[in-house]
Amino acid sequence: MATHSHGSFQFIDHTADAGILVKAPTLEGMFETAALGFSELVTRVDSLNCLIQRQFRLQEEDIETLLVSWLQELLYLLDTEDLIFGRFQVHLKDLTLEASAWGEVFDPKIHPMKTEIKAVTYHQLEVVEDDQGWKAQVIFDI
């Protein structure tokens, strides 16, 4: 289990796909932790240097879609520019996300190759608030 922004994530055991279960005291922390979970699925986050910074601005109609779009954004940068991030800072205002991510170009010689994520899905997608903060579940097509 990894911790960041006082959040934690766990991989979900799923026959055909991969998933993460994320918990954090705040919604922002949950978004940051989900992003870390994404990176940890692809490689080992502790092997990443935070050399390159990227900024994001996204807006969606509901929080679940915003979470999926956020992770899709990270997948897009991995697929097109080989960028993989190890640190995240997220600000949310209503359903607008503004974020920074720090990472580097994925290099199989340095970064262990774990899973190629094909897509972030809406399958069994959940974002819920309880008395301990926020919880989310995201399933990836791999």
Place this chain on the structure above:
Amino acid sequence: MRSGLERKEVSGHIRKLVETLFRNIPSGVGSKRKDLRLSKAELKKVLVRGVGWAVKHGFGLEEDPEYVEERGCIQGADPDLISDRALERGKAQLGTLGSGNHFVEVGYVDEVYDEHAAKDLGLFLDQVTIIVHTGSRGLGHQVCDDYIKILMKSTQKYGIELPDRQLCCAPIASEEGRQYLAAMAGAANYAFANRQIIFHWVRETFERVFQMSSERLGLRLIYDVCHNIAKIETHRVDGKETKLCVHRKGATRAFPPHHPDTPLAYKNVGQPVLIPGDMGRYSYVLVGTEQAMAETFGSTCHGAGRVMSRKQAMRVSKGRAIIRELEDQGITIRSAGKATVREEIPEAYKDVSQVVEVVSGAGISKKVVRLRPMGVIKG
């Protein structure tokens, strides 16, 4: 693909062959082909023409498209309905394998069930074969993501209730439905071209290792078939020929002998059906039947499917030298990711033989030969 080689001619070269395949075909996380980067305009041509584009650009033989479902080009693809994002993801990934369950496998025919059918498909005992399993890569997934967003709105618009957020739909004749089918056709054509380019590199690899032309090596395409696609086809419903949209997900087409879409060379035997198994056991070549036409809209299964999650497979394989275990069974494995081999251990999958017994017992396809792996590259 089949070759004119026998198992004994290849087994001594298998390590070199697997190593060279691994070097020639990019695989694994973020795999890219540095020497095949297309402009957006050129990529759009790939989406419209599929295998035709690949052959025109020197990737393969003139005869290859004849042995691909839909001749490797689904009509009606409209690249303008495919987002820039999808094009960006697709640009660098053409001619790459990817990871997970995608693979290139060199094997041999270890059992013949139907001598006549095998002969028609150019197959014989101990013959070396090659299977390529990959698809439309990031481009296809982006098309899916883009249209899920659009179609989620249509699901509401047309008042359709569905049990999961990953599911969405629209009437085929609606604007959204038509647009999606045209975009999907583009993604399918990309997948056809992707495999075609990989077939070409497989031929080149054999040429290099055996120092002989691929023609002399007899490297010919048996068939290339889709595993996940919706197609407009004509089927008999209540005694009437009816145009239908047949969606085969985790399924493949299995058209019978004499069907107009079955290649001419196979008109007496039926369309080949390829059912890959896990990397340690078997794969099968079958052919389509009339019964499939009557009962399953000309469809059969596409593979074994997992029984273990990847995490379970990692647990079960902990401390085991999987590559060594397979080596002891005469199977050479090369993988880009260390975890992939453990996640993909044979016992993580259903025994494909049982799956094949079911579809052949049900009569929706007929067994022709069984293949045993000799060497596999995984992403």
